[in-house]
Amino acid sequence: MNNFDWHSDQITIKTPVTNTYRNTQNVRRFLIDSCGPGFKFDREFMAWxxxxxxxTMGEVAAEWLRRKQK
Structure with a gap:
């Protein structure tokens, strides 16, 4: 999975976050689809x-939703 292309490969809830992770438009589309149109990156979340x-990316989406429910 180290060869995963964050720009073009299909991201699913099972996609592991690798050491090559990048905040790409592809990632943003996945997270908007998973979390809703209010999704935004912030520094604290990105550090996490x-x-x-x-x-996994499913856990990333769930964590963003959990943080927004506070």
Missing amino acids: VKNGKPK
């Missing part, structure tokens, strides 16, 4: 995404 702990 890139913290090196194993996670």
Whole structure:
């Protein structure tokens, strides 16, 4: 999965966040589809995404939704 292309490969809820993760338009489209039109990146959230702990894109979407419910 290290060869995953964050610009063009299909992202699903099972896609692992790899060390090559990038905030691309493809990622933004996936997260808007998963979280709704109010999705936005912020520094604190991005630090969590890139913290090196194993996670999937489904978990990324769920975490964003959890943070917005506070």
